[in-house]
Every structure is written in structure tokens, then in C-alpha cells.
Amino acid sequence: MVNYPISFLTHGFLGISTIMLILWLYQHYRNDASHVDIGWAIGIALLTSYYALSGQGDPNRRFLVWILTVFWSLRLSWHLSNRHESGKEDGRYVLLRRSWGKNAQRNFLVFYIAQAILAWTFSLPSFLSIANPYPLGITDGIGLAIWLIAVAGESIADIQLNRFKSNKKNVGQTCMSGLWRYSRHPNYFFEWLYWFSFIPWAIQYSWGWVSLCFPFIMLYLLFNITGIPYTERRAIKSRGNQYRNYQKTTNAFFPWIPQKV
Secondary structure (H helix, E strand, O other): OOOHHHHHHHHHHHHHHHHHHHHHHHHHHHHHOHHHHHHHHHHHHHHHHHHHHOOOOOOOHHHHHHHHHHHHHHHHHHHHHHHOOOOOOOHHHHHHHHHHHHHHHHHHHHHHHHHHHHHHHHOOHHHHHHHOOOOOOOHHHHHHHHHHHHHHEEEEHHHHHHHHOOOOOOOOOOOOOHHOOOOOHHHHHHHHHHHOOOOHHOOOOHHHHHHHHHHHHHHHHHHOOHHHHHHHHHHHHHHHHHHHHHHHHHHOOOOOOOOOO
């Protein structure tokens, strides 16, 4: 059995908190919080790297989880950076800045601390997988298969949407082709699926059962905190009845055959 001192995870939390504090100061200077999402993704990769280099689990699984998590982080960060229009703050944070008024910087500080907590929390599946001392087996292959489907699906969804948006003829239109024909948010669906990949990697470890919680946490966040609610509100505001009709025919999350109205 592999035992870790509490300080091991504490050091990781202090590290990601320091990074987020630096990003908050940068936000204060630039008056632009768009980079916080990239910081969140990169933060998970950095924490996973720390766990992999300092951990005590099976070395083959440590390397596997480390390289796959870093790849996921870099792909997501690259996508987020390309989505952000240079010189303009992400619309979500523009709205927050306006609504918070004179308290914006104080509230953004709390927001960045919350992002540090979230990044640390969502690095725990990597930690639990890396801490697993048992040799690689069939369950690890299952985790890898889930990871491949999730990352491929999310990548395809992002590419299809970017390609659609890059066509000037589609300005003000809704992407309803490819994976977007079967789900209004296929990128979120596959991002949610990604967190299932850690369960087979971690489940043998004494605390591995905790990995079962993360798909449910992510599902809650996507449906209630960030992701779907904000995206749908913006879509209705910009595309009106066209998007309302899309809502009537296409599942919000789980891919399925479109309905006829």
C-alpha cells in the first residue's frame, strides 16, 4: 500500500494557488480575465506532473496518466486560446466585471481562488491513478479506450464548430452538422466522458473509489454553474427562434437522433 503525507497534496494546492494569484495580478494589470480558463487546464497538467515525478505508484501507470493528462491539457488550452479574440475579454468575464462594478477586483480574487480549488480538486483523479501501486492490467486498457473516445470526440466537435464559424456565410447561424446534429453541446459531453477514464486507472488503489465522484461533479458544473446555461442564454440572445427550434429537435447533452417538429 502506498501512503502519502498530507503535505504532499498540500504542496500541490499551495502551488496552484500561487499560480492563480499571479494570474489574478495579471488580470488586474490587463483588465482581462480571459486567460483564467487556460490557467485552470494548465494547472491540472502541472499538478499531474508534480504527482508523477514525486509519486510512488506503478511507474508505467504514472507515465501513462501523466502523458495523457498533459496532452488533454495542452489540447484544451490550445483550443481555448484560439477561441479567444485577441484584445477582447471573454464575454462571460465582461458581464461579471460590469455586474460587480467597483467590487470587481475583489470578486475576481475570490473567483481565481475558487479556480485554484477547482483545479486542485480535478487533479485528484490523476493523483489517485498515479498512486495506484498495482501493475498495469485490463482495467487500464479500458481507461485508455474511454480516454481515446473522449478526447477524439471533443477534438472533432471543436474542429467542426471552428470550421463552421470560420465560414462568413454562417455568421448568425447555428451549427447543426456533424456531432452538433446529435447534441447541442457534444464538446461538453465528451469532456464529461473524459473524467470516466480515471476510474479504471484508480479503482484498485485504496482511495480509488473517490474517482467515481468526478463525472458527477463535472456533470453538475456543466448543467448548473458553467457551460450549458451561459452558452444557451448567449445563443438565444444572438440567434433567437433559430436556436429555440434547435433546442426542440436536439438533445442538450447526450447525443441522440434529432427529433422532428
